[in-house]
Amino acid sequence: MMKKIYLSLIALLTAIGFTSCQQDDLDANTGYLRIDVETNTYVNTKIAEDYNPKQIALQIVDSKGEVVESTDDWETLEGKQFRLPAGIYTVKASSxxxxxxESGFEIPYYAGSEQVTVETGKEVTANITCTLANVKVTVNYDQSFIDAFQSATATVTSALEGVNPLSFNMGDDLKPAYFPVxxxxxxxxxxxxxxxxxxQDAPIKGVKARKHYILNFKVAETGNIGGVNVSVDGTETIYTFTFDVSTEVSTKLGVEGANAWSRVAYLEGSILxxxxELDPASMYFEYKEASSEEWQTATATFENEKFTTKITNLTPSTEYNYRLAYSKEGKEYASDIATFTTETEIALPNGDMDDWYQSGKTWYPVSENDYNISGSFWDSSNPGTTTGAGALVNKNPTQGNSDIVHTxxxxxxxxxxxxASAFGIGKFAAASLYTGKFNSLVGTNGAKIDFGQEFASRPTALHGWFRYTNGKIDYRGGNTPEGVAEIGTDDLCSIYMALAKAPHQLDNTKTSTFFDFENDPNIIAYGQLPDAEAVSTNNEWKEFTVTMTYKDLTPQTQYYLIIVCSSSKYGDYFTGSTGSTMYIDDLELIYGEPATK
Incomplete structure (x- = not known):
């Protein structure tokens, strides 16, 4: 017998005209709404502890969409009258x-609604039937199937992103499952x-609410999916899928989702x-641009029951097809075709350093238009000496220069x-340029900075030009680590780059301010200009490339690009030389095969 829940909500409007106050109501164009509830329940289901689908919440909504009455349990409104202005109302009911x-076992969801027009002096009734509003799935294993296999699992997956798949293991107590539509x-x-x-996979298309999908598994001589039987009882439509599963195993290959960069992709597959017995040496990958007819091959490496390969020289922002294949002695197999799209090679905003805009006293490396629309991708130490207490100093250690340029x-x-000093209070200020945002000054002790801008691609290196004149260190902060940057030694410049999962917050009032690239779990990849190259360039432009080393090649949901340049490497400790000046020009991101540890 079909199981369902049927809820009838009767909204009864009665015009009562026997007393003077009731007559006043009629004159004011009002009436009464009474909610009477009738239920006919044909469901006998064990409900999850924190959820009772048979507890029906109710809302009365006016024509403006405003809720005039609501309850978590319709039984609290039973027999109660509500005086309402004449008009159109919608009564909504749901679990x-x-x-x-969400998906889950034994969590049916019921919903229904009815519109009612309240007229002065008239009676109106709204009948609401709450029906199943999600999708019911049950799984059955035929006895012949149970006898034929030592284990079996049916996994049902929704096409909706974020909905958890549910598994039905042979031998377990199989409970009904529910999925969103x-x-x-x-x-x-x-x-x-x-x-x-x-x-083997079987798609179930055209899924709708109030449908009950029964998946029956039985043994057959060949592996196939049988027909669909449909029966209708007036409330639910039942679809019965019969899966004929062969006891003789076939050969099937499969692939995992690709890890696609802009010019390289890492593929993985296995024998399902x-x-x-298949010879691993005869397994290979095939790939091609989705618009191409011709497949290319890539050698597969076999390790830990997985086949992997790396394909290079790909085109950025391009869709590719790929599959795992096997060929030996006339036997040929191939997985289903899968697809990936290579990343876009995003250019570094204002990498040529041509755009500069002054807001208030502070210079920013950005055009006026971009600054007004989205702010500056780059920031510097300038806000520390031009805003807040720093406004008394009114210096921009970092700014544009049109005389000394590479291009x-x-x-x-x-x-x-x-x-930088004012009223006898001063600090050594190393000029800096970084992707991110100057957060705030911390009194006269330092500043808080957010390093990193959200970025949608994974570059592998930073290329550019710099020109550097270094002086002897003449200021050394008290929190500078022992053994480095002593007074009288040559100052060093600094250029480093990192890719992170989230912005990196620096507070240089603390003792430890430098990045711990190696051990910081937030850092995905990193690279820096070696100290041997961070020295005077003798008034010449010097080309450089900072290559990042990736600690993890696994794709992340978000990336933050961190680039930091400084005229004094230990400036975060207020250490360096007032004789040091650095010029940066023509920065660009390089994309290619990532270097790894």
């Missing part, structure tokens, strides 16, 4: 405490009594099932270390 957006895929994975395993006709970034 309380759940909106049907979307297409489904059923995957049956079995291991026979010889220890061989395989799986095999009726024979004629443009500008470079000039970073000049200096001692």
């Amino acid at each position: 309380n405490g759940f909106d049907g957006s 979307a297409d489904l895929t059923a995957t049956i994975s079995v291991i026979n009594h010889a220890g061989q395993s395989f799986s 099932s095999s009726k024979e 004629p006709g443009g500008k470079s970034a000039e970073l000049k270390s200096q001692y």
Whole structure:
């Protein structure tokens, strides 16, 4: 017998005209709304501890969309009258405490609504039927199937992103599952009594609410998906899928999702099932641009039951197809075709350092238009000496320079270390240029800075030009580590780059201010200009490339690009030389094959 829940909500409007106050109500164009509830329940289901689908929440909503009355349990309104102005109202009812957006066992979700017009002096009734608003799935294993396999799991996956798949293991107490309304895929994975395993997928299309999908698994001589039987009882439509699963294992290959960069991709695949021994040396990958007809091959490396390969020389922002394939002695197999799209090679904003804009007293390396729209991708130490208490100093250690440039006709970034003071209070200020945002001053002790700007691609190196004149260190902060940057030694400049999972917050009032690239779990990749190259360039432009080393090649949901340049490497400790000046020009990001540890 079909199981369902049927809830009838009767909204009864009664015009009562026997007393003077009731007559006043009629004159004021008002009436009464009474909620009477009737239920006919045909469901006998064990409900999860924190959720009772048979507790129906109710809302009365006017024509403006405003809720005039609500309750978490409609029984609290039973027999109660509400005086309402004449008009159109919608009565909404649904299971309380759940909106049907998640998957789970034994969590049906019921909903319904009805519109009612309240007229002065008239009676109106709204009948609401709450029906199943998510999708019910049950799984059955035929006895012949149970006898044929030592284990089996049916996994049902929703096409909606973020909805958890649910598994039905043969031998377990199989409970009904519920999914939000979307297409489904059923995957049956079995291991026979010889220890061989395989799986097959079956899409379930056109999924709608109030549908009950029963998945029956039985043994057949060949592996196929049988027909669909449909029966209708007036409330639910039942679809019965019969899966005929062969006890003889077939050979099937599969691939995982690709780790695609802009010019390189890492592929992975495996043997899902095999009726024979396959030679790993005869396994390979095939790939091609999605628009191309011709496949290219890549050698597969076999390790830990997985086949992997790296394909290079790809085109950025391009869709590719790929598959795992096998060929030996006339036997050929291939996985289903999968797809990936290479990353876009995003250019570094204002990498040529030609754009500069002054806001108040502070110079920023950005055009006026970009500054007004989205702010500056770059920032510097300038806010520390031009805003707040620093406004008394009114110096911009970092600013544009049109005289000393690598590319004629443009500008470079000039970073000049200096001692900044006002009213007898001063600090050594190393000029800096970085992707991120100057956060705030911390009294006269230092500043808080957020390093990193959100970035959608994974570069592998930073290329550019710098020109550096260094002086002897004449200021040394009290928190400078022992044994480095002693008074009278040559100052060093600094250029480093990192890719992080989140912005890096620096507070240089603390003792430890430098990045711990190696041990910081937030850092995905990093690279820096060696000290041997961070010295005077004798008034010449010097080309440089900072290559990042990736600690983890796994794709992340977000990336933050960190680039920092400083005319005094230990400026975060208020240490350096007032004779040091650095120029930066023509910065660009390099994309290619990532270097790893």
